[in-house]
Amino acid sequence: MDDRGSSKSIDHRLSLKEMVPTASREEKQTEIIKAAIRVFSKYGFDGAKMEYIAKEAGIGKGTVYEYFESKDRLFEEILKFSVEKFRIGLKESLEKGESIEQKIMNCSSFTAQFMNDHMEFVHIAMQIKILSEDIRLHYMAVQSVIIEYYKEMVKGAKEKGELRSDLDVELATCCIIGTLDQFCKQRVFIGPRPIGEIDHPAIVDVILRGLR
Template sequence: MSQKGNKREDILRASMKIFAQKGFHNTKVDDIALEAGIGKGTVYQYFESKIHLFEEMVFYYIEIYKLQLIETVNANMSFKDKLLKLAINNSKHMAEHFNMVQKLDVRADMISDKMKKTMINKKREMYDVIGEMFDEAIKKGEVRKDLDKEVVIPAFFGALNGYCATKYQEGMMKESFVDPTPVVLFLEKALYE
């Protein structure tokens, strides 16, 4: 557990674990409080409802993912190495949170419009960060000059997520995460030829 001033973060981390184990509808705020080592009332000091906690947990996770993405994009390495590292990090995140995604049985009508808009904006922010990486690679001649980032970036994540999700669903994962290298090698052909 973190320092006293980080109870909100403790609750968010605990909620990630409990929602993953039980799904949204079967999770009780008492379960999250117990996992966080606090009382149920403390949860409600930070979050007005279970759905509010769920939404904030999703935003918390997105921020963690985004910070890791920014760190990779800003790393002093080649475009190819950055692309592979992004793919590996994405696969590790999927492995770590696959159960949560599978069990999140929240209906679209339960999620607030604010959350939907925020998720779209966060995705756009992440794509913009990756777009900067592509711009730099184009400038350096590391990839084709005629790439359309609006197509390439979603195609990269779509192929990567589809490949990894299939492996997890089929129970083919032997390591702690699915190695995304085959997807990256396949997609590289479109980037360089």
């Protein structure tokens, strides 16, 4: 075979290689994060090792370090990933409801399901006391966005006459967020029950009709 034939063969192999889809850096990072969530949930923060995470993700340990410099940094990225996932899911839950009853019901159901699906990891996250300034600022920023979602819900309900006109929007927002958060934690963590048996209509009734 002459040089031209050899060159064509190499070019052909290269073109075939280029046709094979490869995961982008962002996709690979997400795969590692998802694998790490499973490992942290199984072994806890102290018991989780980078080699376990690498094995779960189907990659080498060195590859994990190419994306995350330490276990602490990886854990914080998981927190960011989870908080953002919660924000997106909550927004979608609010958008699905027409009335304020439906919106609050959807948010209650979503929050309980999210806590249930990430139960072990939520427990671990609640035990970690030392977080970087970066992750704290990120959490506060996302929390501010979530608060605005609820504020818009309350404002919209007032405009439609579903809530009384003199209602304090900020106070109502705090009451709804705090009540749903504690209600879901109690039903999922403290007094656990099957996810399908959580009495979401009851908490919606308390929120919208009060205690009297």
